[in-house]
Amino acid sequence: MYKIAVLGDRDSIYGFAALGLETFPVLSDEEAVETLKKIAEDGYAVIYITENLLSALDKEVEKYREQILPAIIPIPGVSGNTGAGIANVKKLVEQAVGSDIIFNN
Amino acid sequence: MAGKQVNPTRMELTRLKKKLATARRGHKLLKDKRDELMRQFLDMVRENKALREKVEQGILQANGNFVLARASMENETLNEALMAPRQEVSLESSTRNIMSVDIPVFEYKTRTADPNDIYCYGYASTSADLDDAVKSLADILPDMLELAQKEKACQLMASEIEKTRRRVNALEHVVIPQTQSQIKYIVMKLDENERSTQIRLMKVKDMMLEQAHHYTEKQVNE
Numbered sequence: 359m360y361k362i363a364v365l366g367d368r369d370s371i372y373g374f375a376a377l378g379l380e381t382f383p384v385l386s387d388e389e390a391v392e393t394l395k396k397i398a399e400d401g402y403a404v405i406y407i408t409e410n411l412l413s414a415l416d417k418e419v420e421k422y423r424e425q426i427l428p429a430i431i432p433i434p435g436v437s438g439n440t441g442a443g444i445a446n447v448k449k450l451v452e453q454a455v456g457s458d459i460i461f462n463n
Numbered sequence: 464m465a466g467k468q469v470n471p472t473r474m475e476l477t478r479l480k481k482k483l484a485t486a487r488r489g490h491k492l493l494k495d496k497r498d499e500l501m502r503q504f505l506d507m508v509r510e511n512k513a514l515r516e517k518v519e520q521g522i523l524q525a526n527g528n529f530v531l532a533r534a535s536m537e538n539e540t541l542n543e544a545l546m547a548p549r550q551e552v553s554l555e556s557s558t559r560n561i562m563s564v565d566i567p568v569f570e571y572k573t574r575t576a577d578p579n580d581i582y583c584y585g586y587a588s589t590s591a592d593l594d595d596a597v598k599s600l601a602d603i604l605p606d607m608l609e610l611a612q613k614e615k616a617c618q619l620m621a622s623e624i625e626k627t628r629r630r631v632n633a634l635e636h637v638v639i640p641q642t643q644s645q646i647k648y649i650v651m652k653l654d655e656n657e658r659s660t661q662i663r664l665m666k667v668k669d670m671m672l673e674q675a676h677h678y679t680e681k682q683v684n685e
Contacts, residue, residue, distance in 0.1 A: 360554040362571075362608075373529050376582075376597045377604055378550035378574065403554045403569065404611040424622055426558060426567050429615035433607070434519050436526045443519060447511055447617065454504050454621040456628075460512065 360427070363397050365390060366408030370435035374406075387414035394418050394430075403427050408435035409442040469645050471652035479649065483642045490634040497627045500562045504620045511613045518610050521603035528596035535590040544584035544593065550574060552604070564623045566616035571608055 364374045368383035375381045382397060384390040390411050395418065397405060405428050407415060412432045419430050432443040448461045469475055533541060551574035558565040582594060 360556050362552055362554060370526070372545055373525060373596060373600045375545050375548050376550070377601055378548050378552040403556050403567070404608065406607070406611075423618050426565055426615070426619065427556060429567065429611045429618075431607075431611045431614055434522050434526075436530070439519055439523060443515055444512070447508065447515060447614070450617050450621040451508055454501065454508075454624040460505070460508060 360401055360403030363402040363405045364407075364433075365393060365397070365405060366411055366433075366435055370408045370437070371406075379406075384411070387411070390415055391418055398422055398428055398430075403429065405430045406433045407431070408433060409440045410435055410437065412442050412446075469649060471649045471656075473653070476646065476649045476653070479642055479646050483639065483646065486634055486638050486642060490631060490639065493627055493631045493634065496562055497624060497631055500564070500620060500624050500627060503561055504617065504624060507613060507620065508617050511610070511617050514606060514610045514613055518603060518606050521599070521606065525596060525600040525603060528592065528599050532590060532592040532596045535592055540588050541593070544589050554608075561616075561620065562623075564616075564619050566619055567612060569608055569612050571605075 362379045363382060364371045364379050365382045365384060367385070371381045371383060380402075382393050384393055390407075391414065394405070394407070394415055398418075407419075407430060409432045412419070422428055422430055432446060434440070434443065444461070448458055451460050452458050469479070553572050553574070555570040555572065557568050557570070559568050560566075582597065584593075586594075
């Protein structure tokens, strides 16, 4: 039985608590790294993180990329959509195909 | 491209021929695997993209609703309202195999029987905007889980495709040509040995004839 975690600044994620997801509000990038390390090993199958944390957590996220669980998924925060999530998908296409053939509309 | 030096023996030749056959077979199989993975990956990534756009749109809207809710409520009241969630979501995860890549399949369960049972507060002290906000977030949750599943699958498949592509290229551009050139080298060397043995035998025969009958083969022919 797995749980779902949401990691990000408090304003962006407190709503998820009402749905029964576990929220981990963090204030700084360092705190985010620590928290991610902790919860990644702790039976969470899906960890949503806000896009603005993504760049700070890049190294950590990379580590879990090849494992089946947890799935670390960027979501837009309250400050708006930075496009980091879509950029991530774009990077995957580039990794697999060699060049971007889906997003260059 | 000589590559590694090999012993020009028949045994080595047999070994290399077998190796070449295996490499060709492996190359073909891996190429097929790569193509099929690629096809599935492209389908998956298109779905992923559409889903992500939908989810991002949904979350953006939900966030907007939450901003409205916060504007019309005291911060403390809001915190209090969301402090004790009634609902709890848990996941069951199994794996599905696509072309030897294990991808996760999530199935989610809510603690209470009714998944719409999300309002964990009394309605007296909270604004209606909060209800809207929580509802809009709850609506997007199934899509978010679907997105998590798809995106993880895409990540796993992308790295598998990359690995397979490297293997295909290594076989195609290194292993197979190298083995071919080694085989060619051995064949040439063996042929050369054979010719030289033949010449030596002919020469020895000449010498023996000369010794026994005191004439050369040349004179007989004349």
